[in-house]
Amino acid sequence: MEVLALREALIRSLGDIYRLDAFSALGDLLQGESMVLHFLLFSGEEPVFPSALSQGLRLSRSRITAAVNSLRRKGLVATDPCLKDRRMVLVSLTEEGRQLIQGKVRRMEDYFDQMIEGLGPADTEQLIGLIHRCVDVMGGQEQ
Numbered sequence: 001m002e003v004l005a006l007r008e009a010l011i012r013s014l015g016d017i018y019r020l021d022a023f024s025a026l027g028d029l030l031q032g033e034s035m036v037l038h039f040l041l042f043s044g045e046e047p048v049f050p051s052a053l054s055q056g057l058r059l060s061r062s063r064i065t066a067a068v069n070s071l072r073r074k075g076l077v078a079t080d081p082c083l084k085d086r087r088m089v090l091v092s093l094t095e096e097g098r099q100l101i102q103g104k105v106r107r108m109e110d111y112f113d114q115m116i117e118g119l120g121p122a123d124t125e126q127l128i129g130l131i132h133r134c135v136d137v138m139g140g141q142e143q
Contacts, residue, residue, distance in 0.1 A: 022111030029108055036067045037076060037101035040093045047080065047090035076100060 001009070017023055029038050039056055040048065054064045068091055071077040076097030082088040093101070116124050 020111075022108070022115060025104065025108040025111055029104055033067050033071055033076075034101065034104060036064070036071060037093065037097055038105070040077065040091065041098065041101050041105070047092035049082075049088060050091060053091065071097065 028034050035057055036053060039053060043052075043056075050061065050064050050068060053059070053068070054061045057064070059067075068077060068079065072079055075094055078092050078094050079089045080092070082090055119127065
């Protein structure tokens with residue numbers, strides 16, 4: 001296949017994958033407010049500083065502040081003053097936020113369990129290897 005045909009086939013194939021519910025669920029976890037909830041869920045029971053969210057998610061402090069404020073208004077996170085420095089706040093999941101993000105994680109895991117079962121271990125490992133290669137090849141292209 002020539003380069004043009006390969007490029008078009010690759011774009012179509014990736015588009016097909018992107019439209020699957022599994023990748024929609026994954027995308028939901030890796031974007032916006034869900035990404036903040038996901039980070040908090042997997043950072044353990046300890047509240048975190050907004051600066052840790054900013055660093056861990058590679059987002060600006062202003063974006064983190066906006067997301068945390070929105071999540072707090074929805075009752076999904078709580079902010080409490082730091083006992084050592086009252087000028088600083090700590091962010092933690094509320095029970096409602098924990099239940100919401102755990103449900104999203106379970107949904108995504110179910111989709112990927114189905115994919116692994118359908119592909120089998122060998123093809124799944126090969127797919128993981130190809131994805132890593134793509135990241136390595138394209139990683140230098142990111143600005």
